[in-house]
Structure formats: C-alpha cells, structure tokens
Amino acid sequence: MNIDWLDAFLISGLFQVAMVTGLALLLHLQLGLARIANFGVVGFWGIGMYVFGVLYVKVDWPFGDPWQFLASAAIATFVAGVAGLLIGWLISDLNTDGVLVGTLGFATAVQILATTEDDFTGGALGMGGLDFPFDIGRVKDNEFLWLVIMVAVVAAILLYVWRVHRSPYGRLLIAVGGNEPLVRSLGKSTFRAKLWLFVVGSAGMGLLGAMNGVMVHYLDVGNVGVGVTLAAMVGLVLGGTARVWGGVVGVILTVGLFDIVVQSYLPLPEEWYSQAIPVLREAAFGLTLMLVLLFRPLGLLGDMRRDKLMGRIHGR
Amino acid sequence: MVADVVGAEAAVPAEAVTRPRIRVQGAVKSFSGRVVVDVDDLVLGDRPIQGLIGPNGAGKTTLMRMIMHSTSLDRGRIALLLASGGEVALSALPPNRMAGHGVVKSNQVIMDFDKLTIWDSLLLAVAEARYEQPHRIASERTVFDRHEGQIREYLEYFGFADPAAFAMSAGEKKLLDIVRCLLLRPTFLLLDEPTAGLPEELTEKVMAVVRDLAAGGTSVVIVEHDLNVIWSLCDEVLFMAEGSVILRGDPQAIRENRTVVEKYLGEGHV
Numbered sequence: 001m002n003i004d005w006l007d008a009f010l011i012s013g014l015f016q017v018a019m020v021t022g023l024a025l026l027l028h029l030q031l032g033l034a035r036i037a038n039f040g041v042v043g044f045w046g047i048g049m050y051v052f053g054v055l056y057v058k059v060d061w062p063f064g065d066p067w068q069f070l071a072s073a074a075i076a077t078f079v080a081g082v083a084g085l086l087i088g089w090l091i092s093d094l095n096t097d098g099v100l101v102g103t104l105g106f107a108t109a110v111q112i113l114a115t116t117e118d119d120f121t122g123g124a125l126g127m128g129g130l131d132f133p134f135d136i137g138r139v140k141d142n143e144f145l146w147l148v149i150m151v152a153v154v155a156a157i158l159l160y161v162w163r164v165h166r167s168p169y170g171r172l173l174i175a176v177g178g179n180e181p182l183v184r185s186l187g188k189s190t191f192r193a194k195l196w197l198f199v200v201g202s203a204g205m206g207l208l209g210a211m212n213g214v215m216v217h218y219l220d221v222g223n224v225g226v227g228v229t230l231a232a233m234v235g236l237v238l239g240g241t242a243r244v245w246g247g248v249v250g251v252i253l254t255v256g257l258f259d260i261v262v263q264s265y266l267p268l269p270e271e272w273y274s275q276a277i278p279v280l281r282e283a284a285f286g287l288t289l290m291l292v293l294l295f296r297p298l299g300l301l302g303d304m305r306r307d308k309l310m311g312r313i314h315g316r
Numbered sequence: 317m318v319a320d321v322v323g324a325e326a327a328v329p330a331e332a333v334t335r336p337r338i339r340v341q342g343a344v345k346s347f348s349g350r351v352v353v354d355v356d357d358l359v360l361g362d363r364p365i366q367g368l369i370g371p372n373g374a375g376k377t378t379l380m381r382m383i384m385h386s387t388s389l390d391r392g393r394i395a396l397l398l399a400s401g402g403e404v405a406l407s408a409l410p411p412n413r414m415a416g417h418g419v420v421k422s423n424q425v426i427m428d429f430d431k432l433t434i435w436d437s438l439l440l441a442v443a444e445a446r447y448e449q450p451h452r453i454a455s456e457r458t459v460f461d462r463h464e465g466q467i468r469e470y471l472e473y474f475g476f477a478d479p480a481a482f483a484m485s486a487g488e489k490k491l492l493d494i495v496r497c498l499l500l501r502p503t504f505l506l507l508d509e510p511t512a513g514l515p516e517e518l519t520e521k522v523m524a525v526v527r528d529l530a531a532g533g534t535s536v537v538i539v540e541h542d543l544n545v546i547w548s549l550c551d552e553v554l555f556m557a558e559g560s561v562i563l564r565g566d567p568q569a570i571r572e573n574r575t576v577v578e579k580y581l582g583e584g585h586v
C-alpha cells in the first residue's frame with residue numbers, strides 16, 4: 001500500500017486522536033452512565049505505559065517479540081486494572097468532590113512515582129528502548145501499522161461501549177448514576193458495580209497507555225500530565241457525555257482539530273512546538289470545556305435517549 | 317414502652333400460616349438531638365396486613381427506613397424472623413441485602429430514575445446480578461425473555477399509558493415504584509403511603525394486589541393517611557405517636573380508641 005501521502009506528523013496526530021477517543025469512550029461509561037467524574041484517567045494510562053515500558057525494557061524475557069510485547073502489555077493492563085480496583089474501592093463511598101480529589105490525587109501520585117522511582121523509570125530523564133513488536137520495513141510503515149492496530153483496538157472499545165448500552169449492565173450503570181439508594185433498595189450492590197466499572201475502565205486505559213509507549217519509544221514524565229485527562233474529558237463533554245458516539249465526535253473535533261489541523265497545517269513558527277503549543281492546547285481545551293458547559297451542557301449530540309433505544313431493541 | 321393491646325383476639329395470632337416477621341428491639345434514631353424513633357420491642361408481621369398510622373412526624377417513615385437500613389440506627393437491633401424459624405439480623409446488613417431476604421419497601425417520597433424508561437426501570441428491578449456483570453454484554457435478550465410476561469402483566473393491570481416512555485406524572489412514578497417492589501417478589505413488604513396521589517380506581521387496584529400478596533403468604537405493613545384504605549385493608553392497626561407504637565389492635569378498636577381520636581383522628585370522626 002502506498003502511504004506516501006501520510007507524513008510522520010499526520011500519523012502521530014491520527015494516533016493521538018484514536019488513543020484519546022479510546023480513553024474518552026472508557027470515561028463515558030464512568031462519567032456519562034454512572035456519573036462518576038474520574039479525573040485520574042492519565043494515572044491509569046500512565047501506569048499502563050510505565051509498567052509496560054519497565055517490563056519490556058528491563059526484564060530479560062526468554063522470548064522475543066511479539067510475545068515480549070504481548071506479555072508486557074498484558075501485565076501492564078492487569079496492573080492498571082488492579083489500580084482501578086483500589087481507586088474504585090477508595091472512592092466508592094465518596095461524593096462528587098471526594099471523587100474529584102481522590103482521582104486527581106491518584107494521577108498526581110502516579111506522576112510523582114514515575115519521577116522519583118528513577119531506577120525503574122529513568123525519572124525526569126525519561127526512559128528509552130521501547131520499540132514496535134514487529135519490523136515491516138521503514139519507520140513510517142511500522143508507525144502506520146501501529147496506527148492501524150490502535151484504531152482496531154479503539155473500534156473494539158467502541159463496540160463494547162455500544163453493547164453496554166444495550167445490556168443489563170449498562171442499565172445498572174445508568175441507574176447507579178441516577179439514584180444510587182434506589183438501586184440498592186432493589187437489592188443490587190452499587191459498590192460492586194462501581195468496582196467493576198473502574199477495573200474494566202482502568203485496564204483499558206492502561207492498555208492504551210502501553211500502546212502509546214510503543215508509539216513514542218521514549219517515556220517522559222512530562223507526558224503523564226493532566227493534559228491527557230483533559231483531552232479525553234473535553235472531547236467527551238463536547239461530543240456529549242451520555243452518548244456512545246459522544247467521545248468519538250468530540251475528540252475528532254478537539255484533538256483532531258488541534259493536533260492535526262493546527263499543528264500540521266497552520267504555518268506556526270518552529271520554536272513554538274516544544275514550549276508554546278502544549279500550553280496553547282491546554283488553554284484551547286479549557287476554553288472549549290467552559291463554552292460547552294455554558295452553551296450546550298449536554299454536548300453536541302445531546303442527552304441519552306433510552307426511550308428510542310428501548311423502542312428499537314424491544315419494540316413498543 | 318410496650319404497646320397496649322386493644323381488642324381481645326389480637327393477642328393470639330389468628331392464623332396457622334406462618335409468615336416472616338420483623339422484630340425491632342430497642343431501636344432509637346434521633347436527628348440533630350431530637351429523638352424521632354424510640355421503639356422498645358415491636359414485632360411486625362403477626363397478621364397478614366398491618367396498618368401503621370399516626371400523625372405527621374410520628375416517625376413512621378423513619379421506622380420503615382431503619383428496618384431497610386437506609387437510615388442507620390443510633391442503637392438497637394432489627395431482625396427478620398423467617399417463616400422457617402431462622403433469623404436474619406437486618407440491622408447488620410447493608411441496604412442492598414434486604415431485597416435478597418424478601419424485605420422490600422416502597423417510598424413515600426417519589427424515587428425514580430429520570431434517564432430510564434418505565435420498561436427499563438422494571439427490567440432493572442428483575443435483572444439477576446449475574447447478568448449485570450461487565451462481560452455479560454449480550455444478555456439483554458435473556459433477561460427480557462425471562463421476565464417479559466410478568467412485567468407485561470403488571471403494566472396491563474395498572475394500565476400504564478406508554479411504558480416505552482419515561483414515567484411522567486407523580487402518580488405514574490409512584491405506581492412504578494410499587495411495581496418495582498412487586499417484581500422483587502417480597503415476602504415482607506413495607507408500603508409507605510402507596511396510594512397517596514393515586515386516583516380512586518388505581519388505589520383499588522393497589523389494594524387488590526396487596527390482598528392477593530398477603531393471601532399468598534407475604535407479610536404487609538402499610539402506612540397510609542387515607543384511613544378508608546386502612547380500615548378496609550388491614551387485619552391489625554398500629555398507632556404510632558412521638559416515635560413509638562403506643563397502641564395496636566383490630567381496626568374497629570383503634571378507630572374507636574380515645575387516644576387515637578384525640579391525637580390523630582380528631583373529635584367527631586367516628
């Protein structure tokens with residue numbers, strides 16, 4: 001296949017869009033259905049990325065790629081899931097403010113750990129040695145294939161989320177988000193529902209983090225900042241927290257617009273890229289968030305429509 | 317204080333059918349220093365349908381919420397005495413374990429899921445926990461097929477206008493709350509003003525369901541201010557004031573009791 005029209009910028013831009021879409025979809029189950037505002041997305045994602053990186057680079061595996069990648073990524077996903085279990089347990093009884101502080105604090109702790117545990121992570125200097133689990137030729141070909149794999153993973157997450165909306169589990173999550181005491185009076189453990197929600201969501205975020213590590217080759221604590229959470233959150237809120245496609249639409253319009261159109265096609269001065277652009281990006285996302293919450297709080301796609309959905313799957 | 321018993325036959329359980337009962341012992345609840353419920357020793361469920369009446373603020377709702385453990389007890393113990401003879405310490409269980417033991421309560425104040433349709437809400441009530449796990453994303457059909465008939469029966473019986481839509485009126489939400497309770501197949505049902513705000517015809521239907529349920533072995537305790545419901549439905553009436561049940565007996569006796577007339581019904585009622 002001829003991929004000459006794709007430049008490195010575009011590939012990494014598209015990769016970002018796909019990855020953040022994946023995060024936004026997982027966040028949608030938490031925020032859009034169960035109404036739990038998880039501000040620790042980057043923490044789970046970062047755990048996945050760093051656990052993967054350390055395992056992949058530092059462990060003397062008895063086998064090579066792709067098994068080395070698969071084993072490291074599987075463990076990283078699992079560890080992120082366990083982190084989700086702990087955080088989910090911690091916040092399950094807290095109110096909105098408590099959840100915000102708890103998840104945000106967790107993400108900060110992950111970043112601090114990545115910085116201070118420099119024997120493992122390389123600390124502030126970062127850690128290299130990550131690579132694609134395959135080699136099909138030019139760097140660009142490898143990156144393109146990795147992009148395709150990422151898109152496939154995100155499509156699988158989208159399909160999962162779509163099915164959740166059409167399942168008893170999704171109904172339970174919506175009910176938990178709507179009236180928790182009432183759910184409990186129906187004999188259902190909202191505690192368990194929330195734990196599982198966090199386990200699955202965090203594991204997925206961890207996997208996406210591990211895959212990001214492969215793409216960037218080099219782990220830098222500067223990348224494990226609140227910007228990742230912000231991107232997923234803003235994209236989701238813009239598209240509509242309660243809708244399956246909300247994250248997809250919103251992330252394309254935010255990350256897509258900024259990371260691809262602004263960065264690749266606007267003639268910005270070269271020296272902006274390292275310093276000004278990340279700041280500009282966060283400012284733009286923050287502004288978008290405020291505008292959406294002010295003028296269209298339910299997002300572009302609007303509110304969930306269970307009456308239509310139920311009509312479609314069960315008839316009248 | 318132990319409740320006075322008025323009316324002769326109430327002291328002896330009138331029936332052979334053994335029903336689940338609930339025993340409340342030394343249960344106290346206060347809000348900001350004011351004692352709202354203080355029940356020394358109370359057994360509910362001796363008779364199929366018991367009415368719990370009393371003036372506003374007597375603590376009827378709070379007592380029911382304490383039984384469900386949706387309000388915590390300051391002290392005391394509440395236990396479910398099973399028909400089979402066993403005992404379950406309800407006051408040591410979290411609220412989500414009550415329904416599993418058959419103890420279910422409807423709400424006085426409207427409780428609803430505003431994003432769920434009527435069908436959704438009822439499917440939620442019936443769905444078994446094993447189908448509500450994150451990996452069971454293909455189990456909707458199973459749950460629907462298992463329970464469709466039963467849900468449709470209730471929907472038709474109560475005549476919901478459009479069950480595929482959201483519950484709109486207060487009455488519809490109230491009714492939905494009751495149907496959710498019924499779908500849980502309670503063995504001990506607590507109803508907190510179930511017919512408040514319902515039109516006459518629906519009140520009759522609710523009463524008929526309650527009678528059926530009680531005939532089938534479920535113990536029912538009902539709080540109502542509509543005393544016509546109480547007099548015509550209940551086998552025994554408990555009168556609650558200032559946090560305790562101070563009087564219990566058959567409806568006729570309670571209706572004519574001087575204390576009840578003075579504290580609640582008002583002169584000239586009988």
Ligand SMILES: Nc1ncnc2c1ncn2[C@@H]1O[C@H](COP(=O)(O)OP(=O)(O)OP(=O)(O)O)[C@@H](O)[C@H]1O
Binds near residue numbers: 348374
């Ligand atoms: N959560 C609460 N916080 C503070 N006070 C409360 C709370 N719940 C109930 N109370 C108070 O406790 C008292 C008893 O209330 P409760 O709702 O149990 O009465 P009730 O007998 O059900 O009355 P009604 O017939 O009006 O429903 C009332 O004075 C009420 O104001």
Ligand SMILES: [Mg+2]
Binds near residue numbers: 377378508
């Ligand atoms: Mg009340």
